[in-house]
Amino acid sequence: MTIGITGATGQLGQLVVQNLKERNTDANIVALVRDPKKAADLGVEARVFDYNQPETLAEALKGIDKLLLISGNEIGNRSAQHTNVIEAAKKAGVKLIAYTSLLHADKSSLALAGEHLETETLLKESGIPYVILRHGWYTENYVGGLSGVVEHGTFYGSAGDGKIASASRADFAIVDAEVLVTEGHEGKTYELAGDEIFTLSDFAKSLSEVAGKELKYQNLPVEEYAKVLEGFGLPEGVAQFFAGTHIGTEKGDLFDDSKTLSKLIGKPTTSLKAVLKASL
Structure with a gap:
C-alpha cells in the first residue's frame, strides 16, 4: 500500500x-x-x-x-x-x-x-x-506572541465566554494517520476536538500559572480587537479574519464535547498547559 x-x-x-x-x-x-x-x-x-x-x-x-x-x-x-x-x-x-x-x-x-x-x-x-x-481549532493558534503577552500582562480577544475545545496539531496528526492505516473509516465524518474545554479567560489563567505571572484576559469589541492585531503587525485583512474567528468562538463554533478525537487516538488529548509550557 x-x-x-x-x-x-x-x-x-x-x-x-x-x-x-x-x-x-x-x-x-x-x-x-x-x-x-x-x-x-x-x-x-x-x-x-x-x-x-x-x-x-x-x-x-x-x-x-x-x-x-x-x-x-x-x-x-x-x-x-x-x-x-x-x-x-x-x-x-x-x-x-x-x-x-x-x-x-x-x-x-x-x-x-x-x-x-x-x-x-x-x-x-x-x-x-x-x-x-x-x-477543531489547533491550540497552537493561540500561542503566537505569547512572550509579548506575558511581558505586558494582558491577553486580548473578542470571544466573550465562548467555549473552546482545541487540541494540539500532534493530536490531530495521530488521528489523520490512524484512518490511513486502519480499516472501518470509509464514509465516516468525524467531529474532532480536544477533551479540555476552556474560555479565553481560562486560557489567561492557565498561562498565568505556566508563566508564573498574573495575567488577565481583556475582551474587546471585534473592531477594536482587529486594530490591536494590526498593532501587533498583522495586515488589515488577516487581522480582521482572526478577529472574526472570535465572533464564531462566542457562537460556539469551536466547541464540541463528543471526545471523538481522544476515542480514536486511544488517549486523552494534549492539555492546554502542556502546549503553553512547550511554547514558552
Whole structure:
C-alpha cells in the first residue's frame, strides 16, 4: 500500500508523516509537495504536487492507494484547488481520500466553513471512498506572541465566554494517520476536538500559572480587537479574519464535547498547559 500526504512539509503534514513512520507500517509514504527539496528531511519519497497545476496532479498520484488531502492555505481559492486534486485522484485510481475539514463545517459560522463544506460535497459526489476529518481549532493558534503577552500582562480577544475545545496539531496528526492505516473509516465524518474545554479567560489563567505571572484576559469589541492585531503587525485583512474567528468562538463554533478525537487516538488529548509550557 502507498499513502500520499499533500502539504507534507507544512506544520500538520510533517507530523502526519512522522507519525506514519513511527508506526513502522509496511506502507510506502509519499510526500506530495510543491518543492521536494524542502521534504528532504522527511526521509520519504517526495513528488512535485502543486494544487494550482491541475495538469500535473494525476501523474503525481500514480500508484497512490490512500491520500490524505490536507486543505490548502489559500483562503478563497481552496475549493478550486481541492477540485483539481479530487479530479486527479479519480484519474489516478486513488482508492481512498481522507480530507482535513473544519469542525461542524455544516453549521459553523466561521468564514472558513464554506470552502470546507464544498470540498466535502465534491468528495461525496466523486465516487471515491472517503473519510472526512473535521478538525477543531489547533491550540497552537493561540500561542503566537505569547512572550509579548506575558511581558505586558494582558491577553486580548473578542470571544466573550465562548467555549473552546482545541487540541494540539500532534493530536490531530495521530488521528489523520490512524484512518490511513486502519480499516472501518470509509464514509465516516468525524467531529474532532480536544477533551479540555476552556474560555479565553481560562486560557489567561492557565498561562498565568505556566508563566508564573498574573495575567488577565481583556475582551474587546471585534473592531477594536482587529486594530490591536494590526498593532501587533498583522495586515488589515488577516487581522480582521482572526478577529472574526472570535465572533464564531462566542457562537460556539469551536466547541464540541463528543471526545471523538481522544476515542480514536486511544488517549486523552494534549492539555492546554502542556502546549503553553512547550511554547514558552
